[in-house]
Amino acid sequence: MTGASPASAVPPPLLAVPPRPQRPLPPLRLLRTAASDTVGIFDEELFDELVVVRRYGIATLAYVSDPAGIRHVLVDRFDDYPRLPLIRRLYEPEMGTGTLATAGPIWWRHRRIAAPTLDRRALAPDAPGLAAAAEAQAEALSGQVGAPMNIEAQVSRIWMDLLNRMVTGGDPRGLPILAWLAKVPRKPKALDLMPMPAWLRDRLSPARQSPERQALRAALRGLIAERMAEGYAGPQDLLWRLARATDRETGQRLPLDELRDEASALMGAGEATIRALTWIWYLLGLHPEVEARVHAELDAVLGAAPIAPDHLRGLVYTRRVLDEVMRLYPPIPIVPRQARRRDTICGRTIPRGAIVIVAPWIVHRHRKLWSDPETFDPDRFTEARSRDRPRFAHIPFSVGPGMCSGSHFASMQMLILVAALARRYRFRPVPDVPVSPFGGISLHPRGGLWVVPERR
Numbered sequence: 001m002t003g004a005s006p007a008s009a010v011p012p013p014l015l016a017v018p019p020r021p022q023r024p025l026p027p028l029r030l031l032r033t034a035a036s037d038t039v040g041i042f043d044e045e046l047f048d049e050l051v052v053v054r055r056y057g058i059a060t061l062a063y064v065s066d067p068a069g070i071r072h073v074l075v076d077r078f079d080d081y082p083r084l085p086l087i088r089r090l091y092e093p094e095m096g097t098g099t100l101a102t103a104g105p106i107w108w109r110h111r112r113i114a115a116p117t118l119d120r121r122a123l124a125p126d127a128p129g130l131a132a133a134a135e136a137q138a139e140a141l142s143g144q145v146g147a148p149m150n151i152e153a154q155v156s157r158i159w160m161d162l163l164n165r166m167v168t169g170g171d172p173r174g175l176p177i178l179a180w181l182a183k184v185p186r187k188p189k190a191l192d193l194m195p196m197p198a199w200l201r202d203r204l205s206p207a208r209q210s211p212e213r214q215a216l217r218a219a220l221r222g223l224i225a226e227r228m229a230e231g232y233a234g235p236q237d238l239l240w241r242l243a244r245a246t247d248r249e250t251g252q253r254l255p256l257d258e259l260r261d262e263a264s265a266l267m268g269a270g271e272a273t274i275r276a277l278t279w280i281w282y283l284l285g286l287h288p289e290v291e292a293r294v295h296a297e298l299d300a301v302l303g304a305a306p307i308a309p310d311h312l313r314g315l316v317y318t319r320r321v322l323d324e325v326m327r328l329y330p331p332i333p334i335v336p337r338q339a340r341r342r343d344t345i346c347g348r349t350i351p352r353g354a355i356v357i358v359a360p361w362i363v364h365r366h367r368k369l370w371s372d373p374e375t376f377d378p379d380r381f382t383e384a385r386s387r388d389r390p391r392f393a394h395i396p397f398s399v400g401p402g403m404c405s406g407s408h409f410a411s412m413q414m415l416i417l418v419a420a421l422a423r424r425y426r427f428r429p430v431p432d433v434p435v436s437p438f439g440g441i442s443l444h445p446r447g448g449l450w451v452v453p454e455r456r
Contacts, residue, residue: 012372012375012376013286013287013376014374015283015286015328015374015376016282016434016435016436016437016445017374017437018037018039018040018436018437018438018439019040020042020043020044021040021041021042021043021044022043022044023043023044023045024043024045024054025041025043027056027057030056036438037438037439037440038333038334038439038440039333039334039359039361039437039438039439039443040438040439042359042361042362046063046065046359046362047362047365047366047367047373048367048368049065050064050065050066050069050346050366050368051063051064051065051066051069051345051346051347051348053348053349053350053354059354059355060350060351060353060354060355061354061355061357062339062345062348062350062354062355062356062357063357063359063362064345064346064356064357064358065358065359065362065363065366065369066345066346067369067390067391067392067393068346068392069345069346070358070363070392070395070399071391071392071399071400072345072346073337073345073356073358074335074337074358074392074398074399074400074402075399075400075401077343078400078401078402079104079340080339080340080341080343081337081338081339081340081356082103082104082337082338082340083103083336083337083338084336084337084338084355085338087185087336088100088101088102088103089101089201090184090185090186091184091185091265091268092201093201093213094180094181094184094213094217094264094268095184095261095264095265095268096257096258096260096261096264097110097257097258097261097262098110098261098262098263098264098265098266099111099114099262099265099405100265100268100269101261101265108401109247110254110258110262110265111401111405112247112248112249113242113245113246113247113253113254113262114242114245114262114265114266114405115405116245117238117241117242117245117266118238118266118405118406118408118409119408120408122241123166123408123409123412124309125236126165126166126237127309127412127416128308128309129165130162130165130166130412130413130416131306131307131308131309131416131420132306132307133161133162133165134158134162134307134413134416134417134420135306135307135420137158137161137162137420138158138417138420138421138423138424138425139424141154141421141424141425141453142424142455144453145425145453145454145455146452146453146454147452147453148430148450148451148452149450149451149452149453150448150449150450151278151281151427151448151449151450151451152274152278152444152445152448152449153448155274155277155278155417156182156274158417159270159273159274159277159413159417160175160178160179160182161175162413162417163178163267163270164178165237166237166238166409167237167238167239167263167266167267168223168235168237168238168239169234169235169236169237169240170235171223173219173223174223176216176219177216177219177220177223177267178267178270180212180213180216181264181267181268181271182268182271184268185441217260217264220260220263220264221256221257221260223239224239224242224243224256224259224260224263225256227239227240227243227244228243228256238263238266239263242254242259242262242263242266243259266405266406269404269405269406270406270409270410271442272331272332272441272442273331273406273410273413273414274442275329275331275442275443275444276322276325276326276329276331276396276414277414277417277418278445278449279325279328279329279443279445279449280321280322280325280418281427281449281451282429282435282445282449283321283324283325283328283329283376284321284422284427285426285427285428285429285451286376286429287376290321290376290378291422291426293317294317294318294321294418294422295422295423295456297314297315297316297317297318298315298318298419298422298423299423301314301315302419302423307416307419307420309412311419312412312415312416315415315419317378318415318418318419318422319415320378320379320381320382321378321418322411322414322415322418323378323381323394323396324376324377324378324380324381326364326394326396327364327370327394327396328364328365328374328376329437329443330360330361330364330395330396330443331396331397331442331443332360332396332397332398332441332442332443333359333360333361333439333442333443334357334358334359334360334361334439335357335358335359335360335398336355336356336357336358337355337356337357337358338353338354338355338356339351339352339353339354339356340352358395360395360396360398361439361443363392363393363394363395364393364394364395364396366393369389369390369393370393397410423456424455424456425453425454425455425456426453426454426456427451427452427453427454428451428452428453428454429450429451430450430451430452433450435449
């Protein structure tokens with residue numbers, strides 16, 4: 001157990017969480033609840049025990065929160081625990097052979113080619129322009145000072161603009177594509193539950209034949225084709241880097257249709273980052289002493305200067321705040337996998353076909369891994385208090401080969417955007433508007449998060 005909070009005479013605010021069942025849900029209720037709120041299925045036992053295995057007739061569910069077990073599933077035996085076929089099918093219509101929709105050799109080939117296009121060195125040239133754009137977008141909110149706003153919708157709009165600059169160099173044709181991919185995956189339908197060849201699923205699904213889908217897929221393909229053309233002189237953006245990336249094992253590039261699929265996967269994965277950029281204003285609004293420290297650090301590091309990439313290393317406390325936000329409200333609250341063969345995890349037998357759940361929502365609030373786990377305390381991420389913490393107790397971007405390939409971009413851009421907004425505004429919660437987290441693929445506030453911006 002790590003990260004104990006200092007004693008305080010004032011009890012910390014109670015944070016918004018979904019109702020937590022006292023006992024395991026029966027099978028039918030479990031399925032109904034999971035369909036509308038993935039974190040609503042987690043009962044009290046799961047926050048006390050590090051590995052819990054439950055059997056429902058012929059089906060087995062294993063919840064793994066032990067850091068050693070997490071490493072086993074997501075790192076050491078990654079290929080033995082692929083994503084659930086149903087989840088891959090939900091991504092497949094828009095992302096085809098992309099890494100969100102595949103497993104096995106295709107996944108590995110795409111990952112080897114795509115990951116370097118989002119690493120620290122590849123993104124460095126983008127950082128100054130993204131910082132300037134974030135400042136401009138933040139300043140544009142000044143006309144809404146004093147009026148209630150849904151901050152989730154605002155940061156979503158800003159994030160999409162910044163993401164489009166990184167992906168397409170700011171080409172306006174990219175914005176409707178990003179808006180379309182932000183809706184992926186859609187809710188499952190009966191057809192999604194039935195395994196069948198992709199060509200047959202395409203013929204049976206009206207959504208896959210919609211003119212809008214066909215037009216947006218063609219538009220993305222066209223943007224990539226432009227960057228592959230001889231004599232292209234446009235921005236060296238993500239699509240340009242992806243079009244020229246090669247497999248380090250074979251030296252080959254992805255063909256055009258697979259490039260479109262992988263670009264869709266990379267563009268769609270950014271949606272979860274919006275959640276951290278939402279929840280931070282909720283937590284700062286409840287903790288004015290933390291907010292004051294963030295403002296003091298921003299004033300000391302930035303002064304009156306525009307944000308520059310070199311400033312980011314000085315935002316030590318603000319980075320800790322983001323780490324704590326993603327602990328309490330992880331962008332991806334649940335990572336389900338399926339065991340391809342019989343196995344043993346932390347001494348517990350896992351049968352072939354079992355659904356194995358690594359849930360950051362549980363891991364980050366587990367009573368055996370964290371002291372005062374329901375308390376917002378950014379200083380638990382100081383070097384001294386982090387020293388004895390297990391490596392896999394904090395996994396906001398997952399871990400191992402399946403770790404979010406855009407985690408560096410997300411971390412950099414979250415820090416830039418928080419700095420751009422917080423140096424200008426305070427965001428006060430709108431009174432008497434309930435805040436209710438619920439889990440889908442990412443963790444949303446139901447109905448948005450309503451705040452009133454104030455000029456600092």
